[in-house]
Amino acid sequence: MNMSVRAKETIDACRFCWMCRHICPIGRATGQERNTARARALALSMVERGAEKLNSVAENLYECALCNACTHDCLTGWEPPAFTLEARREAALTGAMPAAIGDLVRRCMEWGNPFAPALPxxxxxxxxxxxxxxxxxxxxxxxxxxxxxxxxxxxxxxxxxxxxxxxxxxxxxxxxxxxxxxxxxxxxxxxxxxxxxxxxxxxxxxxxxxxxxxxxxxxxxxxxxxxxxxxxxxxxxxxxEQAGGRLRRGMQGAFTLQESCALARDLEEDDAHALAAALGEPAEMLLHGKECVFAGSLLMNEYIPETMACVAARRLEDAARAGAERVLVCDPSEYELMRANNAHGIEIVGLAEAVLEALS
Ligand code: SF4
Ligand code: SF4
CATH class of the missing domain: 3.40.50 (Rossmann fold)
Structure with a gap:
């Protein structure tokens, strides 16, 4: 397989600490061992050593959300999603992509997006x-x-x-x-x-x-x-920056915040949290801030909708356990998937909508 030295070293560096088994949102949702950084590293090491073909493990490559939760806690100090991404590149270049992924790539090339030829x-x-x-x-x-x-x-x-x-x-x-x-x-x-x-x-x-x-x-x-x-x-x-000082505090009822993993963990921005704190006193879900848990992707929903439904539902269980009656959601994907898979009767509100209310 054509992968960087860093990716190969990461694959072989796994110390089998099982941490990624506890924190991977996909593994939590499916309960399957294959949905962990550790299992994916093992599968790719077999491909690397010629014991497996890339297309035989390809579907598993696309079950990773690249949310980087495992990077945050992985004992190796490496980034497990980096080898997943390199293996996806290799699959794309060698024709080993699953058919559903190939269709999405074609849409990106033809339509400029993976969803539809025209806007709603x-x-x-x-x-x-x-x-x-x-x-x-x-x-x-x-x-x-x-x-x-x-x-x-x-x-x-x-x-x-x-x-x-x-x-x-x-x-x-x-x-x-x-x-x-x-x-x-x-x-x-x-x-x-x-x-x-x-x-x-x-x-x-x-x-x-x-x-x-x-x-x-x-x-x-x-x-x-x-x-x-x-x-x-x-x-x-x-x-x-534009309106933080003008927000009316006093959001009614217990609420919590579903942060964007890309912002809170990868870019280390806590502005969404600061906005939520300006509206009232958010209850903290288990694992938040840099440890926040991914709650779904509309892109992945195009090819593994049942898994995405489960991922969103599991995060709503965290919200219910935190005693929240309302979840303020940052990302459009998580907003839509949490709304569609809400078995707890929790109110799902866009953070933009909540800020708008507090500005009125
Ligand atoms: S990046 Fe996220 S989804 Fe992928 S293996 Fe790590 S924790 Fe799981
Ligand atoms: S957290 Fe890292 S070292 Fe631990 S099992 Fe997962 S990939 Fe291996």
Missing amino acids: EETAKALREEERPSDTLLYLGESARYKSVASVRQALAVMKKSGAGFTVLAEEPSSGYALHFLTGDTEETVAQYKKCAQVLGQFKKIVVADGNDLLVMRRYYREAGVETAAETVSLWRFLS
Whole structure:
């Protein structure tokens, strides 16, 4: 297998401490041993030694959410998701991808997103109404644009209410997140990074609504040598700076926060938590902040919907155990999947919606 020395060393460095078995959100949901960093490392070490073919372990590669929870706790000090991503790249380059993943990659190439050939009409209309000249761009991301009309509506409303001057793009380029997730940094992925960076470079500031897009723009563009002159900032940091001092405290009922793993863990941003704390006193779920637990991906929902339903439901169990009547959710994917798999009668609210309420 064509993998970096670092990835090969990570595969062989596993000390079988079992920590990733306890914290992997996919393993927690499915209860299957194969859904751990340890099991994936073992499978890939067999491929590396010629005892298995890559296509025989390929499906397992795409069951990892790349949430980095195992990196945070792995005894080796390495990043297990890095070898998963390199193996996905190898699968893409050698034709070992499962058919469902191949379909998603084709959609990314043909449609510019993995979900649909055109935007939902309500989203398209809302974006057309908000397109205007400005040096600040609200970048919504494809999960919200194609799969979460509510997240689009909430982000637009809270930006307007904050008093910020901004614009949106009816034809927003993909950040490259989906292609990166599915195939690693292939030539096609880097081409999407460059195309997006070029568009972003026409603005002074980019307010990014989805943590996964911000992670790609900040980390993977740099690693691929792609630069943009624009300043990138998460929606939560922007709102903290723009309107944090004007929020009315006093959210009713017990509530908790479902943070974005990309922001809280990978980018070490705690602005969403600061906003939630400005609204009242959030109850903390088991594992939060840098240890927060992934609660679902709309991209993965395209090929393993039952697992995503289970992942979201397990996180809602954490919220129920924390005594929360309401969960404030940062990412559009987790917002939609928690709403769709809510067996506890907990109110699921977008963090943007909660901030909007407190600004009214
Ligand atoms: S990155 Fe997340 S989903 Fe993947 S193995 Fe690690 S903990 Fe599990
Ligand atoms: S946490 Fe790291 S060292 Fe421990 S079993 Fe998992 S991959 Fe191996």
